Each structure stands twice: as structure tokens, then as C-alpha cells.
Amino acid sequence: MEAGELKNNTLRQKISNLIVSGELRPGDRLDEQSLAERFGVSRTPIREAILQLSSSGLLEMRPRRSTIVRRFNAAALREAFEALGEIEGLCASYAALRMSEADRLRLEDVLLASEVACRDGDRTAAFELDAEFHEILHEGARNHVLQATAESMRLRVTPYSAAPLLAEDFHADLSVPHLEHSAIGKAVLERDSDAARKLMIKHVSNNFLFIQNLLNNDGEIEQRSASRAKA
Amino acid sequence: MEAGELKNNTLRQKISNLIVSGELRPGDRLDEQSLAERFGVSRTPIREAILQLSSSGLLEMRPRRSTIVRRFNAAALREAFEALGEIEGLCASYAALRMSEADRLRLEDVLLASEVACRDGDRTAAFELDAEFHEILHEGARNHVLQATAESMRLRVTPYSAAPLLAEDFHADLSVPHLEHSAIGKAVLERDSDAARKLMIKHVSNNFLFIQNLLNNDGEIEQRSASRAKA
DNA sequence: AAATCAAATCTCGTATACAATTTTATCGCT
DNA sequence: AGCGATAAAATTGTATACGAGATTTGATTT
Numbered sequence: 334m335e336a337g338e339l340k341n342n343t344l345r346q347k348i349s350n351l352i353v354s355g356e357l358r359p360g361d362r363l364d365e366q367s368l369a370e371r372f373g374v375s376r377t378p379i380r381e382a383i384l385q386l387s388s389s390g391l392l393e394m395r396p397r398r399s400t401i402v403r404r405f406n407a408a409a410l411r412e413a414f415e416a417l418g419e420i421e422g423l424c425a426s427y428a429a430l431r432m433s434e435a436d437r438l439r440l441e442d443v444l445l446a447s448e449v450a451c452r453d454g455d456r457t458a459a460f461e462l463d464a465e466f467h468e469i470l471h472e473g474a475r476n477h478v479l480q481a482t483a484e485s486m487r488l489r490v491t492p493y494s495a496a497p498l499l500a501e502d503f504h505a506d507l508s509v510p511h512l513e514h515s516a517i518g519k520a521v522l523e524r525d526s527d528a529a530r531k532l533m534i535k536h537v538s539n540n541f542l543f544i545q546n547l548l549n550n551d552g553e554i555e556q557r558s559a560s561r562a563k564a
Numbered sequence: 565m566e567a568g569e570l571k572n573n574t575l576r577q578k579i580s581n582l583i584v585s586g587e588l589r590p591g592d593r594l595d596e597q598s599l600a601e602r603f604g605v606s607r608t609p610i611r612e613a614i615l616q617l618s619s620s621g622l623l624e625m626r627p628r629r630s631t632i633v634r635r636f637n638a639a640a641l642r643e644a645f646e647a648l649g650e651i652e653g654l655c656a657s658y659a660a661l662r663m664s665e666a667d668r669l670r671l672e673d674v675l676l677a678s679e680v681a682c683r684d685g686d687r688t689a690a691f692e693l694d695a696e697f698h699e700i701l702h703e704g705a706r707n708h709v710l711q712a713t714a715e716s717m718r719l720r721v722t723p724y725s726a727a728p729l730l731a732e733d734f735h736a737d738l739s740v741p742h743l744e745h746s747a748i749g750k751a752v753l754e755r756d757s758d759a760a761r762k763l764m765i766k767h768v769s770n771n772f773l774f775i776q777n778l779l780n781n782d783g784e785i786e787q788r789s790a791s792r793a794k795a
Numbered sequence: 796a797a798a799t800c801a802a803a804t805c806t807c808g809t810a811t812a813c814a815a816t817t818t819t820a821t822c823g824c825t
Numbered sequence: 826a827g828c829g830a831t832a833a834a835a836t837t838g839t840a841t842a843c844g845a846g847a848t849t850t851g852a853t854t855t
Contacts, residue, residue: 366836375810380838381615388619390709397816397837409708416709423650477640478621478647482713597806606840611807628807628846 344382347372349391352402352492359492362399363392390489402492407548410493411541417486418537421467424483426530428473429521436473437522443469444518451507459507460495466514470521470533493544505543513539575613578603580622583633583723590723593630594623621720633723638779641724642772648717649768652698655714657761659704660752667704668753674700675749682742690738691726697745701752701764724775736774744770 348368351357363383365376372379387394390413393403405413432440443465450458467487471480513536520528579599582588594614596607603610618625621644624634636644663671674696681689698718702711744767751759 364836376837377809377811381612381808384612384615385619388616399817399836412707412709415707416713419654419710476643476646478643478717479650482647486709595806607807608839608841612838629848630806 344372344374344378345385348379348382349386349488352391353488353495355492357402359402359404361402363401364399389485391491403489405490405493407545410490410545410548413486413490414537414541414544417483417490418534418541420479420483420486421470421537422530422534424470424474424479425517425521425533426526427476427479428470429524429526429529431475432469432473432521436469440466440469440473440518440521444515447511447514451511454507456507459511463510463514464495466518470517473521493548494540510536510540575603575605575609576616579610579613580617580719583622584719584726586723588633590633590635592633594632595630620716622722634720636721636724638776641721641776641779644717644721645768645772645775648714648721649765649772651710651714651717652701652768653761653765655701655705655710656748656752656764657757658707658710659701660755660757660760662706663700663704663752667700671697671700671704671749671752675746678742678745682738685738687738690742694741694745695726697749701748704752724779725771741767741771 348363351363357363365379365383368379368383369376383392383394383400386392387400391403392400394400428436443462447459447462447466449455450462467483471483474480474483513532517529517532517536520526520532579594582594588594596610596614599610599614600607614623614625614631617623618631622634623631625631659667674693678690678693678697680686681693698714702714705711705714744763748760748763748767751757751763
């Protein structure tokens, strides 16, 4: 959460980036030795970073067996998204009441930029603006505990939400999430905390339902390009 | 959270017990070497346990300086309790909708036992039943993420909420929290999720206000027996 | 006597070593 | 060819070693 080690922080980010970027997917193993060599440190700091990422639910450390990127079964994923929705809902409702004028201007900017990216079909930009939209609300809640909790929960479902959507061949409608963000943003700017909360919960829930359709029976993300080409 | 190491789990508990029991108070240092000798292991597993407890917010690891039991200033404590109230509120509202009949019977039992302990002035029993009441609701929410989050948040404010109240010389009115629990329990049993949530948020907030009065300017818990005897 | 600065001691962060267990590869058998 | 058992290799969990930075101690000065 808000620890504060030396270079452990950046190591944690480097490792979590492996997952966020999609290089490692749920179930993939993280070999301490290889990671140590890759990042030019010994196993000790690697292990500490892995330990923290396991605490936050992104990785899964199993005794005497390799750490893997955490896999969610259907029930666990439902719980993770339900909790995420509630926390994000809380952040949105507090943000509606507490955000500064500067925050509000920034929120408007992001929504405008998001609309442009959406119209242009710029998936990379839309993806980054999506993340920024949520970050603004986390920070706008003016509660570091809620903020950290929201970010941690978001990170842990990243392999199931963000990563698969970045695949080149995936063509989801960018306008659906954008319109939801727009409605949430409007409620926040109008200081309507109840509406902001409800819309956010609905937004996360929709996101979950969308993702659920991408999952096969094993809880694996369907490989679009690769698996379909081969099959 | 739901890691799953070998004996690291029990080590984590042993160390967190030092704080829960009040042996170590906010700001106290945790020396890795001493803990290693005390628990008969090397520094490595101690360090791993400390790392996890820092992630959960109970301890504070500062680069190149001793780990200490986390200290909250007034603002941070307010945020911690605000977040705790919201999460506990969510748990209570879900519990109202999802708890099994067996859970509900257990909840009634705990409330009855609590009333007895309250009437008899049995502070130890009242304290344990208080914890059990909250645990029932965490589990009753039927969401492991919310449950783990609530328990983690509760643990991190323990040095400020539970520990000081156990002091022998401290005579708070046991009936106030009991009546609040009673009202929350009633709402849960009647499946009134909105009421359960609101009452829980209020309950945690009251708890915070009560604790705030025990704090001096430095954010330290007032020493009742010791400091007053010496002064 | 109080304050200041330097040396010595202590503690942490990381690297390395080694035993225990798991995983992988090899070989033999049906 | 496929399956099972055994041996080799690899990986984890913990202990130990050591350098860098922090803390304490003590001497020196004002």
C-alpha cells in the first residue's frame, strides 16, 4: 500500500508491468531466478516484491511451488468485480462532494479527450484515458485508504479487464464505456453523489458482464487471434 | 490476504499479536534481529512477515530505518475510520441480504451473550463478542474480497481502537456500543440492507469520535494508569 | 554544564549458500 | 507407442554474510 522501500517500489512496478502489459497471463509462472537476472538484482528483492504483489492479490504464492499470476474462477471474479464496483462507487460519491475545481476541470478535459479518441477509434488513447478517468475519481475521493484500496482492486483484475482489450484484433465498441464515463462524470460535476455512486457500480458491473463473455469454461481469456487462426 | 505460505502465516500472526495485545504500541520499533531470536528463526522470514504487515497498513517500513508500528496523525486516522465505516457498511448491507439461517441464529446468540456481558460488566467478554459480531457480518457478506478488506482495515486501526480499551483502569460505558450493535443486528435480521449499512457507518463513526477524545495532540493514546500515576 | 562533532556500534538491504521439495528428463516395461 | 518409476535438474524457503547508511556514545570545545 503506502510502504516506502528503496528500489523495491520500482521493482514491484516492473514486475506488475509484466502482467499489465500482458506478457504474463493468469496462471503463468514467475521464476525468481530468471526475474532476478532480468532485472539485475538478487533473488531477495525479487522475492520481496512478489510477496507484496501477492498480498495485493495480483499474484498467488503457493508453498514450495512457483508463484503464478493469480487465476480467478467464475465465482472469485464475480466477487472481485462486485467489490471493485462498490469501492469505485464510494470513490465516485466522495469525489462528487470533495473534488477541487482544478480536479473538475481535469475531469472535463479527460472526458473530452476520451470522446475524441472514441470517435477516432484510437484504442490506445481510449485505454489510457479510461485509466486516468478512474484515477481522478480515486484521488478526488480525498481518502488515501479508499484510493489505495480501489487501485489495488483494479490492479488485481487487470489481467482480466485491461490486458485482453489491448489485443490488436479485438474490436469492442469504444462508445459504450465512454458514454458511461460521461454520465458518471456529469453526476460528479453536478455534485450528485448518489447518482455518481449508482452509475459507477453499474459501469463496473457492465464491464464485468462484458468480460465474462470473453471467458471460456476454464476461466481463461479466449485467445482471439492466435487460437482462432490455428483452429 | 489469501496468500498461503508455509509457516509465514503463523509468524505474521505472532507479530501482529504483539500489536493487538498492546505489547507494542504505535511508534514502537520492531527490530528484525530480536524478533528473529525471539521466534527462533532467521531474519529472512521475519522480514517477509513484516513486509506483509506493512502492506496491510499495520506496520510502517521506512527505508534504512527500523520498522515501527504505524502511527496515524489525526487526518490519517479520520480517513482510516471513514474507509472502515464504508466497508463495514457494505458488509452489513450484503449480510442483511445474504446471510444463511445458521448465520442469523449465530448473530442472535452473539447479541444475547453480548447483552449479558454488558449487564455483568464483563469487559473481556464484551470485547470478544464485539469482534465476533463484526466477523459474522464480514463473512455474511459472502464476498471474500470485501471480507478480507474489512478485516485488514479493522486490524490496522486496532492499536487505536481495541488495545486501549482493554486497559484495566478504563471504564467506558459498555452499553453504548452494545445498543448500536443491537440496532444493526435487528436491521440485518429483518433484511433491511439500507438501514444496516447506515447504522453501521454511524456506529463506526461514533467509535472514531470516542477514540479521538482519547488522543492527545501528538496523536498518542493517552496513558491512563501509568502516566497519571507518575504525574 | 550544554552543545557539537567524530568514532564506534548497530540495523537494514541485498547477495550468496545450502537443504528440502518439486519439476523435468531418462529409462524400462507392458 | 504409451505409461510408470527412478534419477537428475531446477526452484523454493531459510540461513548466513557483508557493505551502506543510521544511531548512539563519548570526547572536545565553548
